[in-house]
Amino acid sequence: MKRLLALLFILCSLDNSFAQDPTVQKLKKESEKVINKDPTDTIPRKWKTGGGLSLTINQGALSNWSAGGEKFSFSLNAALNVFAFYKKDEHSWDNSLDFAYGVVNTTSLGARKSSDLIYVSSKYGYELKKNLNLSVLGNIRTQFADGYVYNKTAAGLDSGTLTSKSFQPAYVVLGLGLDFKPTDYLSVFVSPITGRWVIVPDNILARLYGVPDGKNALSEFGAFLSANIMKKIGDNMAVKSKLELFSNYLDDPQNIDIFWSTVYTAKISKFINFSFNFDLVYDNNTKNVDPTKGPAPQILQLMGIGFAYKFNNQKKP
Numbered sequence: 001m002k003r004l005l006a007l008l009f010i011l012c013s014l015d016n017s018f019a020q021d022p023t024v025q026k027l028k029k030e031s032e033k034v035i036n037k038d039p040t041d042t043i044p045r046k047w048k049t050g051g052g053l054s055l056t057i058n059q060g061a062l063s064n065w066s067a068g069g070e071k072f073s074f075s076l077n078a079a080l081n082v083f084a085f086y087k088k089d090e091h092s093w094d095n096s097l098d099f100a101y102g103v104v105n106t107t108s109l110g111a112r113k114s115s116d117l118i119y120v121s122s123k124y125g126y127e128l129k130k131n132l133n134l135s136v137l138g139n140i141r142t143q144f145a146d147g148y149v150y151n152k153t154a155a156g157l158d159s160g161t162l163t164s165k166s167f168q169p170a171y172v173v174l175g176l177g178l179d180f181k182p183t184d185y186l187s188v189f190v191s192p193i194t195g196r197w198v199i200v201p202d203n204i205l206a207r208l209y210g211v212p213d214g215k216n217a218l219s220e221f222g223a224f225l226s227a228n229i230m231k232k233i234g235d236n237m238a239v240k241s242k243l244e245l246f247s248n249y250l251d252d253p254q255n256i257d258i259f260w261s262t263v264y265t266a267k268i269s270k271f272i273n274f275s276f277n278f279d280l281v282y283d284n285n286t287k288n289v290d291p292t293k294g295p296a297p298q299i300l301q302l303m304g305i306g307f308a309y310k311f312n313n314q315k316k317p
Contacts, residue, residue, distance in 0.1 A: 210285025
């Protein structure tokens with residue numbers, strides 16, 4: 001027993017003397033320090049991603065309503081916008097994807113689509129100097145579902161004429177040019193060397209879009225301009241707009257094809273937004289829905305209040 005007590009006394013003495021050693025004391029203090037990251041010591045971020053989803057629904061119903069009106073009506077419009085921007089040293093890569101689809105259903109007219117868009121764009125750039133890139137751009141614009149133009153027959157009945165199909169027409173653009181980016185929300189791409197294709201495999205529909213008989217696509221070569229704005233206005237408003245102009249060197253270059261799409265949004269609450277969409281399309285090769293008239297601008301306008309969700313807009317390494 002005495003030997004055990006003596007051994008414990010010796011061990012405690014050694015531990016106490018070891019703890020008093022200056023080196024041990026220094027190591028102990030170092031281990032207890034809180035490590036704070038230097039704010040300048042950050043990992044370079046290369047990707048900036050984000051997007052938004054919106055859904056607008058309206059419904060109405062009447063029963064024995066003396067003032068008259070549609071017995072039942074329902075409309076739905078959905079839109080998805082996603083982007084992914086890459087930037088490292090002199091290299092940049094901008095990608096965007098826009099989906100939109102809407103339908104209106106009423107008792108008297110049945111179901112008809114009110115909007116339909118698939119738009120995918122990708123642009124690679126190499127920085128020549130500040131705010132100016134040498135870039136290659138490619139995009140495709142098409143639709144999800146069949147489209148009809150509705151008219152009244154001689155008997156007063158509604159008649160629908162097929163004017164488009166799923167993924168027909170598909171507009172494809174590929175060009176090489178200069179991309180000017182004066183700010184982080186504006187870019188202007190100008191290309192004197194651009195190929196453009198209007199793809200319509202259906203031989204009957206192909207005629208409506210200027211595709212030569214017996215062909216599935218109209219090939220064009222010319223100059224192209226694409227201007228894009230994606231800007232937040234204040235705390236609760238935002239605008240996204242893209243304008244594309246194309247002039248065909250090979251056929252009537254003075255006739256400029258136009259695709260212009262603009263979306264304004266205003267935040268009402270965390271998940272409720274007001275939105276206004278305006279699209280304008282002009283293509284001299286596209287037949288007018290009224291066969292007695294020549295080519296004319298095509299206009300689509302939507303306005304509504306509905307659910308909206310914004311994806312985290314953040315940079316990733």
